[in-house]
Amino acid sequence: MELNIGVDLGGTNLVIGLVEGESNILAKKQTATNAGRPAESIVEDIDRLSREAAAEAGVDFADIRSIGFGSTGIANSTTGRMEFAANLFWSDVPIRDLISGLTGKPVFIDNDANAAAYGEHLAGAGKDADISMTLTIGTGIGTGLVIRNEIYRGFNFAGMEAGHMVIIQDGRPCKCGRKGCYERYASASGLIYTTGEFMDEDPASSLWTACEGEKIRLNGRLIFDAADAGDATALRAVDTFIGHLACGVTSLLNMFQPEILAVGGGISAQGERILAPVREIVSRELYSRFGKNHAKIVKAELGNDAGIIGTANLWKEGIK
Ligand SMILES: [Zn+2]
Incomplete structure (x- = not known):
């Protein structure tokens, strides 16, 4: 079964889930967003929590295929940049490359409401x-x-x-x-x-x-x-x-x-x-x-x- 990490970054909480297949959550980790800190610091938390989630689920981190990232704001899925996110005080943050650089994984980004709608479309009310x-x-x-x-x-x-x-x-x-x-x-x-x-x-x-x-x-x-x-x-x-x-x-x-x-x-x-x-x-x-x-x-x-x-x-x- 495919293993992927999903990241949901809100203004208050950062939540990471290790997902098997389409929707089986094997482990979930959470920390405070502390909005206002540099993106690099949040990315360090994403990397650390992803590895902790893998360890908790007994999964080799190397077996994780990708990391998906969602937050409020304008997420350019092509360039991988968060063009603007008011509640994070972010402007033009190359979030895809930052996460990929630290984790070594392919990273895909989107707006959080789009991501929630995509989840419901694949595995929830819209399946x-x-x-x-x-x-x-x-x-x-x-x-x-x-x-x-x-x-x-x-x-x-x-x-x-x-x-x-x-x-x-x-x-x-x-x-x-x-x-x-x-x-x-x-x-x-x-x-x-x-x-x-x-x-x-x-x-x-x-x-x-x-x-x-x-x-x-x-x-x-x-x-x-x-x-x-x-x-x-x-x-x-x-x-x-x-x-x-x-x-x-x-x-x-x-x-x-x-x-x-x-x-x-x-x-x-x-x-x-x-x-x-x-x-x-x-x-x-x-x-x-x-x-x-x-x-x-x-x-x-x-x-x-x-x-x-x-x-x-x-x-x-x-x-x-
Ligand atoms: Zn308005």
Whole structure:
């Protein structure tokens, strides 16, 4: 069986997985990213953790075929350079050559949302679909589209950033510089922001007790729990969030019509609680609703492992 390493570098954590075949994770290692340190220092951790993962799994490091790397930002898969990654403070980092230089392995790189979508396409919710799209809903919204085992990147490797599709013109400011981006409403932080706005209008909401009077303590689970317990403001916030999520999903389906649209990230733990009403709104609004075939909106299957499974398979991307 093929052995490959998948690397998922986020703003908070660096996770390495040793993957056998397409998706069998033999060992996983993690450390803090400590964003802001030089890329060389992070690459030393990637090398060390890769070797530790091999040792833990009883695998000879020499038997590992490749290393795949994913992080947020603009990952040029052809040049192997991270052209820009805001949360890592990286600009034009030759990450492929740095990792390859230290490990001696062929290295393949991509954007982390693309990698997660690729993982789901190969071994998760999209494995039986020709065309699948994955939304990873966390602090922001990562999106990836895979068409018959090929990741859609745009000509400049900056494509499929649907989190920065504006859904409300002149809406909430986004770190990208625009206003009203999808991820400012339909991410976990969007839900928290909406909830905070509604709480200001309702001093009696149980959410004030749940967050001990400090909105900074709010999180998705607290909000969904309060909604399920019948708190009117929490219910209104959840309904508003679902409306925003469905608005973007409908537009994405109108544009791309993937066979499968998988929803992943922390909020997907709510499962049918959010997916059923999203499907209901989409079924009313989708341009192609009178057609015969419809995209399936499902929960992503690989959870937090989508990134390492996707990157571990990057070596074969495009191979038919
Ligand atoms: Zn934006």
